[in-house]
Amino acid sequence: MNNTADRSFLITDSAAARLLENLTTAVLLLDAHLCVQYANPAAEQLLATSLIHLQQQPLNIFWDGADAHLSSLQHALLTQQSHTQREVRLRDPGSFRSTTVDYTVTPLSSTQLLVELQPLDRLLRINREDSLFAANQATRALVRGMAHEIKNPLGGIRGAAQLLARELSRAELLEYTEVIISEADRLRNLADRMLDARKPLAFKRLNIHQVLERVRLVIQAEVGNAIGIIRDYDPSLPELWGDMDQLIQVILNILRNAAQSLTEMPVRAQSLPRIIIRSRVLRQCTIGTHRHPLVCLIEIEDNGPGIDAAILETVFYPMVTGRSQGTGLGLPIAQSIMQQHGGLIECESRPGSTLFRVLIPFEPHADDGATLTCHDPS
Structure with a gap:
């Protein structure tokens, strides 16, 4: 039975079925046991699972803190009252990915719940x-x-x-x-x-892998065999328009921070210190008010202790550092350089993993930009 047949069995009104199929809001129908009976395409995309695999699955496998949300859904079914939960984490059971959503629960009967999920990550x-x-x-x-x-x-x-x-x-x-x-x-x-950080830039065509390799060799010479540096490059990346010296400074600041965090606060003995450098392409990215067909994505990930949650949101501010020997200037300078390139640096961190994402338009615009939205790498 294909997905369309499954849906038409559950949604008998053809007009209502077409409406649900074309909504950008994720919609789920749960039974009295809080198992999925129906999911529209937006819900399939959000949960990264097809309707065939979702049917009869308990929704709580996707929640962080499942017990609290399970009680909330049961209460809505019992009292027949709608309610909304804000900024809830949905997890992908097959990976470490998670998504933040608002969800609204509406009882349709004593045995059915309608759940609407609004993804918030982009906002x-x-x-x-x-x-x-x-x-x-x-x-x-x-x-x-x-x-x-x-x-x-x-x-x-x-x-x-x-x-x-x-x-x-x-x-x-x-x-x-x-x-x-x-x-x-x-x-x-x-x-x-x-x-x-405010020196005039000397833009020219360059291969980003030349930048990455030069910095990698510098850091590898500094740390020797104490830290493994793994390269995961996309060799098909086109040349981009940038200042090589300044881009070297950006990558060097980030990579050296990663190496020093691994050196100063070693990870567990069973996990060898390592840094991964990745290069990828992001498609259809909007940085500021400009939409770019292609953006260069550089990821630098280490398996160190992570950045203290108290300073994670302010790591790009001057004089903010989590290292005993840090000045708190490297990341703010790197961010300023990327703004001059029309790009951006992002950071995610948790114990055992810190990830910096450097986004550089292949054809940057002159202004600094203000916001970023991107599709996943293809």
Whole structure:
């Protein structure tokens, strides 16, 4: 029996059947045991399962915190009252993927429940990226102003320390002036890094794998055999329009952070430290107000301890870092560079897995962009 036959058996009114078949809202019909009797195509797509496999399956296999939602559905069936749950996690039993949804339950009878699922991932992503870009614009101006203010007195401090050193004869006192000079130089380098993200870019056609390989070799030389770096490249990627030096800086910041997190806080003994570098194509991506037919996706994933949940939402803000030796400037600078390319960096993290996604339009636009929506890699 094919899917269409199954649906027509459950939805006898042809007009109603056509309506349900063409809705973009996921609709499920549950029986008294809360097992699926019907699912429209939108529900099949959301749950990544066909109607044939969904029928007679209990819906609770898809819930995170299934017991609470099972009680909620049973209560709706018992009281014959509709209700809505916000921001619920749906999981794919066959993988680690999950989706955030709002769902509304409507009793149709004492033995039937109608469940409507509204996916929220796209909306949540847009809201998150809107907030990120707005904060980045504000902090960029703050950091640039602060860098200028730091650099202004440093020249005077360094010069005075040099003059003082010429007047001192005792070696132990000269050590103090050397400390002053070296610390002034360190602060100047820090200020230069703050300002470096706004240098004019030198765009040209380039192969992103040349960028990835150069950075990989640098990091592999630093970590030796302590960390495995796995390459998962798509060799069919076309050349993109970008600044090679700046893209190297972006990838280097992310990859070095991953390597240092694995070095500073080693993972469990039975799990060897490793970093995966992937390259893929995303199709039909909208970044800001521009829709791109093709976008280059670079993923850098490590199996380290993960980023502290308390700072995960602010990792792209200046001076925010979870590492003892971190400055909190690498990721904000990388994000600023990607904005100049019309792209974006995203981050997901949980214990045992941290994933950075770098999205670079093959043909970037001049503006910074504000939001991102993409289809999955094909």
